[in-house]
Amino acid sequence: MKHLKPRHLAHLVLMPLALLFVAPLVWMVLTAFMPDADINSYPPKLWPEHPTLAGFERILTEDDYPRWLANTVVVAVAAVLGHVVLCSLAGYGFARLRFRGRGVAFAALMATIMVPTQVLMIPTFLLFKNLGLIDTLGAAIVPWLASAFGVFLMRQFFLSLPRELEEAATIDGCGRVGVFVRVVLPLARPALATLVVFTLLGSWNDLIWPLIAISSEEHYTLQLGLATFAGARHTEWSALMAGNVVAVLPLVAAFVLAQRHFVATMSFSGLKG
Amino acid sequence: MTPAATAVTAKVAAHRAARRARWLPHLTGWGFVLPATLVIVGLSVFPAVWALLLSLQDGDLLTGGSYVGLRNYADLMGDAELAAATGHTLLYTVLFVPGSVALGLLLALALNLRIRLIGFYRTCFFVPYVVSAAATGILANFVFDPDFGIVNAALKAVGLPPMGFLQDPDQAMLTLVVISVWGGVGMPAVVYLAALQDIPRELVEAARVDGGSGRHVLRHVVLPQLRPATVFLVIWQTITALQLFDLVYTTTKGQPLDSTTTVVFYLYRQAFQLFHSGYGTAIAYVLFLVTLAVSGAVLWRSAR
Numbered sequence: 411m412k413h414l415k416p417r418h419l420a421h422l423v424l425m426p427l428a429l430l431f432v433a434p435l436v437w438m439v440l441t442a443f444m445p446d447a448d449i450n451s452y453p454p455k456l457w458p459e460h461p462t463l464a465g466f467e468r469i470l471t472e473d474d475y476p477r478w479l480a481n482t483v484v485v486a487v488a489a490v491l492g493h494v495v496l497c498s499l500a501g502y503g504f505a506r507l508r509f510r511g512r513g514v515a516f517a518a519l520m521a522t523i524m525v526p527t528q529v530l531m532i533p534t535f536l537l538f539k540n541l542g543l544i545d546t547l548g549a550a551i552v553p554w555l556a557s558a559f560g561v562f563l564m565r566q567f568f569l570s571l572p573r574e575l576e577e578a579a580t581i582d583g584c585g586r587v588g589v590f591v592r593v594v595l596p597l598a599r600p601a602l603a604t605l606v607v608f609t610l611l612g613s614w615n616d617l618i619w620p621l622i623a624i625s626s627e628e629h630y631t632l633q634l635g636l637a638t639f640a641g642a643r644h645t646e647w648s649a650l651m652a653g654n655v656v657a658v659l660p661l662v663a664a665f666v667l668a669q670r671h672f673v674a675t676m677s678f679s680g681l682k683g
Numbered sequence: 684m685t686p687a688a689t690a691v692t693a694k695v696a697a698h699r700a701a702r703r704a705r706w707l708p709h710l711t712g713w714g715f716v717l718p719a720t721l722v723i724v725g726l727s728v729f730p731a732v733w734a735l736l737l738s739l740q741d742g743d744l745l746t747g748g749s750y751v752g753l754r755n756y757a758d759l760m761g762d763a764e765l766a767a768a769t770g771h772t773l774l775y776t777v778l779f780v781p782g783s784v785a786l787g788l789l790l791a792l793a794l795n796l797r798i799r800l801i802g803f804y805r806t807c808f809f810v811p812y813v814v815s816a817a818a819t820g821i822l823a824n825f826v827f828d829p830d831f832g833i834v835n836a837a838l839k840a841v842g843l844p845p846m847g848f849l850q851d852p853d854q855a856m857l858t859l860v861v862i863s864v865w866g867g868v869g870m871p872a873v874v875y876l877a878a879l880q881d882i883p884r885e886l887v888e889a890a891r892v893d894g895g896s897g898r899h900v901l902r903h904v905v906l907p908q909l910r911p912a913t914v915f916l917v918i919w920q921t922i923t924a925l926q927l928f929d930l931v932y933t934t935t936k937g938q939p940l941d942s943t944t945t946v947v948f949y950l951y952r953q954a955f956q957l958f959h960s961g962y963g964t965a966i967a968y969v970l971f972l973v974t975l976a977v978s979g980a981v982l983w984r985s986a987r
Contacts, residue, residue: 420793428807453836500719509712522727528967533730556719615815617929636817637933654818661813
């Protein structure tokens with residue numbers, strides 16, 4: 411046993427644990443391709459012996475699922491665009507520009523990070539009701555246009571950039587906006603990738619706010635549809651699992667694409683201290 | 684125009700230009716930060732203040748209602764259902780927070796050994812984090828179904844009695860903790876891994892050279908370096924745990940026998956199903972204050 415290094419021991423612990431972690435998701439994907447008769451047999455089947463697309467066909471034809479998916483894509487795209495534009499502008503402003511009221515404005519934004527959604531949701535519901543936004547897709551979009559966390563993340567990143575680059579560009583005759591668009595933003599790609607993934611994750615998976623703000627099925631988001639749909643047809647597992655697969659896939663893809671930026675961003679944002 | 688008039692006009696223009704030059708940086712600055720600030724302040728500060736006023740009224744979600752002073756706050760002190768919900772939430776919190784943070788630390792320490800397949804492992808532990816509560820709920824109901832679920836099938840295969848899981852009042856909350864740790868450990872693992880990679884190698888190597896055992900180095904060199912990450916994660920996971928709602932909504936809806944009714948689930952029912960918006964906001968405000976107090980306590984302890 412002497413030649414067994416901690417490195418090898420680590421695999422002995424990590425491998426079974428890692429497989430246990432992904433097993434439910436792998437099984438979810440496999441189940442989505444099984445006929446309901448096989449899924450409801452006991453003991454449960456692990457492998458699709460009679461692979462079928464029936465579950466996918468059903469969610470795409472029988473329900474409002476495609477509409478919910480489209481609604482969610484609209485919400486997520488608006489959220490990501492809003493965050494990328496507004497948070498990077500504000501993050502740069504707070505990191506680099508000197509102007510009257512900067513400290514107060516930044517402190518006010520940071521204070522809002524502590525306020526939990528639960529405090530805000532009732533007045534926001536009333537506010538949106540007055541604005542005629544309740545039960546429209548707009549209600550799901552507006553709260554996602556910017557966040558204090560996003561501003562903070564971008565500010566921390568811009569603070570970590572060397573000033574010299576911007577100064578050189580300024581000497582070359584670039585204005586503030588030019589410097590920002592041509593020099594700073596291209597450098598901010600890792601931070602933007604992280605911002606995009608977090609925003610996508612939050613807006614795509616949000617449940618409590620759409621649940622409160624939206625009541626007509628045609629304006630449902632995917633999560634709201636899934637949660638409602640699960641109660642209504644709790645034995646049609648192939649359709650439920652197919653619905654899950656389609657709902658989860660874009661986020662898994664986004665995460666796998668952006669994951670190497672994650673660890674780096676955690677370091678500079680000061681999240682780890 | 685007379686020369687004098689021209690001179691005056693020039694002077695005025697110069698003055699204006701100077702004033703503009705003085706104001707320009709401020710205008711540019713606000714131009715950058717104003718859009719985000721308006722959205723965030725408009726949807727956080729303004730509603731937070733409004734919520735405070737609502738909590739002093741007996742509103743029904745359509746109208747604010749009339750002023751009742753601190754009656755909502757007095758009512759919630761004697762609300763037995765809220766007390767039970769608080770108990771369930773605390774049980775969940777004391778299990779979920781240490782569970783997810785400790786497991787995250789262990790995973791990060793193992794991953795930091797610079798082993799092979801690190802990308803594979805990181806993906807395995809983080810992917811459940813991106814799965815929504817709605818999808819997780821559907822999956823959990825499937826996997827933990829007492830009659831047809833695979834977990835009971837596995838228990839039976841090794842000769843153990845089947846369990847009720849989400850349908851057993853004594854097990855439902857524990858099952859939710861297990862599901863949440865599955866879905867929530869990726870974040871602490873990634874944060875710890877980032878922190879570990881920032882510890883200067885010389886520090887660890889120096890401790891080794893000085894004759895420190897692996898355990899000694901971990902306890903006296905590595906863990907102190909991870910302290911800021913631990914403080915952040917404990918606060919973050921505690922806030923998340925105290926606000927548990929989504930998973931409850933998509934699995935048990937507070938059942939069986941109200942054993943999984945959490946504070947936020949109770950608040951949701953009060954405000955949006957029974958339309959007690961004043962009472963709901965009062966609960967939300969107390970939850971907010973408790974969150975602040977807990978975060979403050981963790982920060983204060985860690986600063987000593």
